[in-house]
Amino acid sequence: MLLADFGTTYAKFIDLAAPHPAPYLEPSKNLSHELRVDMATGHNGKRFSNRYINELTALARGGEHLIKEENFTLLDCGSRDIKFVRYEKGRLADMGWNAECGASMGFTIELLGRYYNIDYEQLPVPEQSFSVTCGVLGMSQIFDEITAGCGEETAVARFVKSIAINAYRFAGEPERIYLSGGLCDNQLFVKSFPGDVISLGRFVLLKGLAVIANKENEWP
């Protein structure tokens, strides 16, 4: 059974029928139009599957399975949007999906890293942040900071911290937050969150699909 989470910049797959199943990534721009999977979620999921599960449902089911707590907040930060689910006493209590004001935050961070040749692993968390509405509008703020004499790396680091604070507030400012999605791999972003952060990696929605398909036991 081939499951896939078709994100904006990367698709995540797992073939549970393989002898040794393991999740893997593929850049979305490399996907063949003929590709078909058994079950899909994600922004591009409907194009490639007849059984589509919406992203919040997949996120919630993945979170329920992976987090052994009755009360938790799970925030997914992807290329294009951010979304969260909050559970209280084992029940869904709140949720959100910010595709507009959270627009392109992850994608913008990746583009900035490449343009300025920044290694986010090495960049320290800056003291300051600034107010950003979304990834696109935040770009202007970076240019303003640089014009005002701030170094490029520091300006970008402030931007990344600002995005992390936005995401944290969007999720309701929990004391501890579980993080999923592509930005889990960005250490500067993860360390910029106030409070405790537990990264669950990029495959939480894929795990949610396995749960929905009753195939979670076949996950490696």
Added chain:
Amino acid sequence: MLPGTEDISCLEALAPGAPVGIVGVPPLAVMTALEKSGATIYDLDESIVKRDMEETILYLPRVYCAILRTVVMNSFHLDLQAIIIDVGPGKCDCALHVATILTDRLPIPVLKTRNIDATAYGTPLCKAKLALPDKIARICKSIQNTSDHVQLPACRATAGFWGVPPRDFSLLALFPETTHVYGWTRCMENKTPADLELESHFNPTLPTVFFAQTFCAKTALAKHLASRHPHSLFLDNDITAGSSTRAKIQAFLELSGVYDASC
């Protein structure tokens, strides 16, 4: 004359069938006068004129309530003979300012009303078993006449929808038929649009979506009530419901077990 309502005697001169637009829920006395005149009523809050909403930026900021942008679009393209616009506590301040714009720009009477009617008509549709888009469309239609509501049996509710009739009714199709309606839509059916107590009422045992139009002042009440409700989703939407809006509703209802309970 009704307190806060402009002189409506000009309605008496309308020929039967004359097209008249209404915004919000005008007072019963005004609707009675309209019924008596035999006017053809257009609810300008509804999407009647299908044109690019960007046309309205000639008159309104782009960042403005989509319902009132719709009102402006309809008002400029329908060949109306009068407009009755409620601007009181049963509607909003933004409608008051839109009334100013329409008065200034259109060559027809634009009559402002302040509906503070308190006679409860009841809310049978809000509690009936009906597809939610149809249910809310019938509630919107019900404000256009003054006759008593047809009584309908109340169904056992499995979900709640709190809020105003959305600009895009397609988002309502995601709810089960057993969804009870709350908020200003309930006030509409009750013909008491300024009844804040009724508007603020919700059922804490029902998973409920608290909806308001983006850029509408009611987003504050929707967000506040959602925070007081133990099992809720606050949702705002502008002109059309995008994929994330639909997914939020669908996931909330699914994860709350509403679809299972409605089978």
